Amino acid sequence: MTTGRLEAFSDAVIAILITIMVLQLTVPAGAHLDDLRHLVPVFLSYVLSFVYLAIYWNNHHHMLFVTERVSGAVLWANMDLLFWLSLVPFVTSWVGKYHEASTPAALYGVVLLMAAIGYYILQTVIIRGQGRDSLLAQAVGRDLKGKSSLVMYAIAIPAAFVHAWIAYALYVAVAVIWLVPDKRIERALEAEKERQAELAGRGR
Numbered sequence: 001m002t003t004g005r006l007e008a009f010s011d012a013v014i015a016i017l018i019t020i021m022v023l024q025l026t027v028p029a030g031a032h033l034d035d036l037r038h039l040v041p042v043f044l045s046y047v048l049s050f051v052y053l054a055i056y057w058n059n060h061h062h063m064l065f066v067t068e069r070v071s072g073a074v075l076w077a078n079m080d081l082l083f084w085l086s087l088v089p090f091v092t093s094w095v096g097k098y099h100e101a102s103t104p105a106a107l108y109g110v111v112l113l114m115a116a117i118g119y120y121i122l123q124t125v126i127i128r129g130q131g132r133d134s135l136l137a138q139a140v141g142r143d144l145k146g147k148s149s150l151v152m153y154a155i156a157i158p159a160a161f162v163h164a165w166i167a168y169a170l171y172v173a174v175a176v177i178w179l180v181p182d183k184r185i186e187r188a189l190e191a192e193k194e195r196q197a198e199l200a201g202r203g204r
Contacts, residue, residue: 003064006078013082014057020089021046024096042096048171049092052112055178056085056119066135067126077125081118087111105167106160112171113153120146149174 025046028035060081067074091111094104123146127137140146152170160167 003067003070006070006075007061007064010060010078010082011057014053014060014085017085017089018050018053021049021092024089024093041099042093045092045096045099048168048175049088051175051179053085053088055175056081056115059119059178063123063126063136066139068130068134071125071129073125074122074129077118077122081115081122084111084115084118088115100164102161102164105164106157109153109157109160109167109171112174113150113157116146116149116153120150145177149177 025042026039028039088111091104091108095108098104120143123136123140123143127134127140130136152174156167156170159170
C-alpha cells in the first residue's frame, strides 16, 4: 500500500483541528482595543497549538515522503498519533480560559507528551518495516531532538503544579527547537542520490 491515502487523511484531520481551534476564538464583548485584553491568553494558547500542529504536519509529511510502503501496523500507529492530536483543541481551549491554573497546564503537557510518543511509535514502526538501512532510519539517526522533547514534556507536567508558567516555558522551548529547520531527511536524500549517481558511474 502506498502512502497517498494515509497522508491525505492525516492532512484533512490536522486541517479540521486547526479549524476547530479558530472557531473557539470568541468575538470581544466590545469594539475597543481594551476589550481584546482578556482574549490575549486565549490567542496565545491558539498560537502555540497552531505551531505544534504545523510542526507535526511538516514532520509527518517529510517522514511519509521517504516511506516506501504502508502496513496495517503503520495505519494503526498513525491513528494513535491522530487521536492525541485530536485532543489539542480541547486542551488549548481549557488552557486559554484558565491559563494560570496548574491542572490545565499539566494536561496540555500530557497531550503533547502522548502525541510525541505516538509520533515516535509511528516512526519506529515505519523503520522496522523498511529496515535499518532505509532513508528514514539514516535520517533519524539517534533522534536526539525527539528524545529531548519527551524529557522536556515529562519535566513540564509536574512542573505545572509548581507554577503553570514553568510548564508553558518548556512547551515553548520544545516548539522553538522544532521550528529550527530539520534537514536530516533532506541530507539523507542527497546522500542517497550521490550514492546512486556513483553506482551509475561505476556501471558505465
